[in-house]
Structure formats: C-alpha cells, structure tokens
Amino acid sequence: MSLLSSSETRPRGLVSRILLWIWTRLFGSLINSVLTLILLWIIYKVVRSGLEWMVFDATVAPADIRQCIDNGGACWAFLQDKWRLILFGTFPYDLQWRPALALTVFAGLVIASCFPAVWSSLERRRWMAAIWLFGMGFVIVLMAGGLGFTEVEVRLWSGLPLTVMLAAVGMFSAFFLSIALALGRQSDLPAIRWICIGYIELIRGVPLISLLFMANIMLPLLLPSDVRVPNLLRAQVAFILFFAAYMAETVRGGLQALPQGQYAAAKALGLGYWGRMIHVILPQALRLVIPSMVNIFIGGFKDTSLVIVISMLDLLGTANSAKADPKWLGLFVEAYFFIAVIYLFVCASMSWYSRRLERRLRTGQERA
C-alpha cells in the first residue's frame, strides 16, 4: 500500500486515481473486500426499506389512519396534522409564529457567536454583548408578550421553545456557578474546598432524574408552606445545580492544565486573588476547555428531555401527547422520527463544531 501511494507511482488521470482510491480504501485485501461487499448489501437493504417506508409506501394528507395502515409506510398525514403541536405544544395556536420567530432569532444569535471573528476585538465584543442583550429582550417579548403583544402565560410554553430555553438558560447559569465551584475546589481555604468537593461529588453521584423528582416531591416539604414554586422554575434550578457540578470538573481540568508559571507570574505582578483569576488564569483556562464545554452542552440539550418525568411538555412531551390522540391511535414512529431528527441536527452540529474547535486549538498549540 505504501508503494502504491508513494508519489512516483501515483497515476495522473482522474479516473485511474478514483480507481486506485476504490482499490486501496475499499478492496485492498480479501477481508476488506468481503467487509465492503457485506456492508454494501446491508446499506442497500436499509436504504431500500427506508425509502419504501418514507416515500413509496407513505401516506400524505388528506388521509386518515385507516389509509395509513393499509399503505403500510410512514403516515405523514399524522405529522402534517400534529407538527405544530409537537413544535409549539400548548402555545396559543394563532400566536405560534411568535415562538417560531423567537427560535429563529435565538438560533441566529448562537450561530453568529460561533465565529471567533466576532469576539476578536474589545469593540466587537461590546457590540456582540449589546446585540445579545437586545436579541434576548426581543425573544422574551415574543414569548411572554407585552409591548403591544398579547401576553402568554409561562405555563403554556412548551415544545421546542421550552427545550431550548431549559437548555440555554440552564447552561448559561450553570457556567457561572461552575466557575465558582471549580475555583472553590482548587482553593487553599479548607472549608471552601471541602464544601465544593462535597457538592460536586454528591451531585455527580446521583442521576439527574432523582434531582428532578426531589425538586418535585421534596421541595414542597423543604420550603415554607405559603411559597409555591412553578414547575418550570423547579426543573430549571435542578438543571442548573446538576450541570454546574459537571462543568466544574471540566473547568478544573482547564485550571490544572495551565502551567504553574502562569499562577506564579500573576502573583509576581502583585495581583490579588480575584485579579489573578479574572485577568490571567480564567481567560486561558476557559479557552482550553471550550470543546469539552460544548460536549456538556450537547448532553444538557439531550437531557432536557428528562423533564417529562415531572409532566412538563418539552419536545419529547409534546411528541408523546401527539401520539396519544385517539384519532391517530397506535402511531408513534413518525412523531419520534420527527423529534429525533431535530435533536440529531442540533446535537450533531454542536458536536461538529466542538471537533473543529478542538482541531484549531491543537494546531494553535503546536504552532506556539
């Protein structure tokens, strides 16, 4: 193989280069050829039955469940009937353009922030902060109403906007809490260190679902009897407390990966503890952990689906309520397929971004 790929024997023409690629990467040896053929056969089978289900045997509106069952394929009529319920849940039907616009604005802000160029100078950073503040204000007005828009109660928020909100607010708040926890865990002061270690290990030792149940079952016992905490807030707080512990460990990794010289140099400048941390240590440590942070974000986004155990209607919850409609009884694959595609798209994009960042970071380090 090394002989073939060396530059002297590499063929010139496009066709022969393609043939060489096919030969070396697909059929090089007997085992490889057998594997390729078996896999090709499986892929053919999967793609064919997938196409049959999704296209050839599928049923589109107008149709009822009987026709769907007769055709045997996917029942897109069911989705065409339910997609707005799945996406926006109990949000008032006529106002559903508002969460749609809010999601678009939010997605635009996130995507724009993914380009390192927008954070490159102080002026640009100020602009970004202003745009974020303005954008989030707009999103809140769209979701909650006010300023001339009809008001919508928070308990009606559901579906994709709820999922995104739980994840975004949760991750954002958990991030700041996690920095405090990580610094506390690295602190020289024993009481602070041990409280932080205890918190982090306790939270990381139990499943998220138990925290959600605790927020649901135990909170009424733990708070004064006249205090009523809305369901959404409970779930949100449980989320923040849970992910902060995981992020804290990641941040700690960054703090430990930093050369000791940085700590010593910052100290030699005469900076106090907070000055050292804010101006010297954290900016470098946090940059190191961005890829792992993105991975925690992915986990957080997926784990928002757990709120269905305290009967909240996130994206998975609305899909479940769509499949409970007696008109379409027995259909669920289409609804699950629909939201799986949404989750897959969001998470795979984040995962792609994290891999890219990691590569950039690595090459950056090698160059330095």
Next chain:
Amino acid sequence: MTRRGKVSNPIATRPPMALSDTLQRPKNSGGRPIWRRPWIRGLVWQALLVGAVVWTMLFLIGNVEENLPRSGLSVGFDFLGEPTRFEIGANYLGATARDPVWLSFLVGAFNTLRVSLMGILICTVLGFLVALARLSSNWLVSHTAFLWVETVRNIPLLLQMLFWYSLSTLLPLPGDAWQPIADVFFTNRGIYYPALVLEPAHWWVLAALAVAIAGAVLLMIAGRRHRDATGRSWPTGWLSLALILALPLLAWLVTGAGSEIERPALKGYNFRGGALVTPEFVAVVIALSVYQSGFAAETIRSGILGVKKGQWEAARSLGLPTRVIYARVVMPQALRIVVPPMTSQYLSLTKNSSLAVVIGYPELVRVTTAVTAETGRAIECMGIMMSVYLCLSLVTSAFMNWYNRRIAYVEK
C-alpha cells in the same frame, strides 16, 4: 470593598510604582490594616460560606418540621417493615405486595444492577467493535461506524427508550404470537422462551463452575509467574477453558442433575411455563447499550490512537502479525488510557438506567416513587435512593482507582 477596587483595575494601568511597592513589602506585613491580611480574609470567607450553608440547612429543616405535622407525617424508617401494598411486577426475588417495603427497595436496586450490568456488557462489546471499525483502513467501514456513533449518541436516551418500548406494543397478542425460532414467542407482553426446570442439584453445577473459575484465575497467576521466572509460557488459555467446561459438566453428570426443559405454551389468553423477558427490560437494555456504545467506541478509539506510533513500528519490526500486535502490544497499553474514562461511562450508564422509570421498568427510582406515593415518606425514600446511587459511585471509583494503580506504568 478594597478588593473590588483592585479587581476593576486593569493590569495595564497599574502604575509601576505600586507594583514595586507590593513586591518589596514583607510577606507577613504587620503594617497592613487587619482586614487586608490574607489569613484574616481567608477566615472571613470561610466563615461566610459555612454560615450560609448552615443557615440554609437550618432553614430547610425548620420548614420540614413545620410542614410534616400539617400533613400528618413523621420522620422515621419504621415504614420499611410494613407491607408494600403494590405489585412490583416480574422480579427474581419474588417480592409481592404483602412483602415489606425494604424488600421492594432491594428488588429495585437489584433490577438497576441487572439492567446496568447487561448494558455495560453489551455496550462494551459493541463499542469495541465500532471502535475497531472506526479505525479500519476501509473507507466504507470507518464511515459507517462514524455515522453510527454520531447517530446513537446524539439522540436522547429517553427518546430511544420510549421508541423501543413503543415498538414492543406493536408485537402481536399472545394469541397469535410471532415465533421466529421454535418455542420462542414474541408477544406484546414480552418474549417467552424455553427454560431449564431448576432442581437443587443444579446448585452443585453452579458451585463447580465457581470453583473452576477460581482455579482458572489461580492458573493464570501461576502461569504468569512461571513465564516471568523461566521465560516459557504454559498454554493457560486452553487449560482454563478446559477446566471451566469440564468441571461443571462433571458435577452435572455426578449429581445426576436433570435437564428437563419447560416450553412456554398458550393457556387461555397468555403463555404458561418457560421464562419471560419483559418488553420494559428489553427496551431499557437495547436503548442503554446502543446509546452508550457510541461513547464507548470513541473512548476505546482514542485509547488505541493514544498508543505511541513507535510501539506499532517496534512490534512490526519484530515480525509480529497484526492480531498479535493488537492483543499483546497495543491493547494492554490502550487499556491504561481507556480504563479511567470508561469507568465514568459505566457509572453514567448505571445512573442513566434510572430513565427506565419512564417506561415503568421496576428499577430503583420507579420503586422509590411508588413507595413515596404509597407511604408519603418522601425524605426517607429519596434519601435511600440517593445513598444507593452514591454507594454505587463510590464503590466503582474505589475499585477503579485500585485497578488504575495496579496497571499504571512503573517508571524506570
């Protein structure tokens, strides 16, 4: 307050005079005002945090003491001895509604362990295969494996679990069960399959198996000693395989244990006889192992990639075949890299098995919520559940720390 002022001072604008000033100041500066001495500040910060934690605790406990009498409840673990009053469903300990509550918790913990161990086993094997496929020089194989990893780990576990569980509802009723292999019946109540009728003599076979495994382990150790001492190896692999096969077989023949197999048969509306795997169990195990296999594959892959290139080259130049290079050179070293992250993945799989509560598999969280609903003892039940998970975590990490120390490089 002075501290805050210091923070907002950008480094650049700090006058050089002040800098040299700080440097020249003696470390234990008696000249500083008392609130600026580091140890005083440390004490104050710690006292503040401890005070806040204690205050929060007292506040919560006070509320509980106020709230409990109002709802007619008390705190205590006496309810553990009372009858459960609900059916847990199929379980190996045979617990029923009349058995005490503590037995239900035991069943829950046992079921959690059962699905977790199954999941760990399958996800490791699957993850290993996918990792090897990801590293394959075959473009099609490596990209299919990549697609698998990205798909299974980017769809929420709960969604996957619900999907598999809902799929089981599409299976036929016991009346017209689907029978892909003789005497194995797929129905919407689970999978029925033939099972061995247990007799007391089977315990002897099991004991013989345990003895054989212990003997095999001892043989391995002795074999390694022998190899270290003489440089020659015994065929320990074959010997222990023979031991593990032969000893139970011998016990089976000697004790005259029966081999009567009971086949499931349709009686009325359901199957009788044989053994049953519930759809919940199948859904949980499939979802857990498929979901976690994506993470496991990436961990194993990075472990294999983490082995230095020189090791491969050295092994090749010795003329070792690829299979031996993997088994004797690469994997032992990759294992050192893989074990710590793999441990935390096994732990997270165990914690993730709690999602099974959603489809009604009777694991620990399910039992806890059911008992809480039945007895109203939220604090005690949550406490029991959380301590079980904490214990699992602590035991696993203790074991893995020991293992890590054992296999760690001995630097020379």
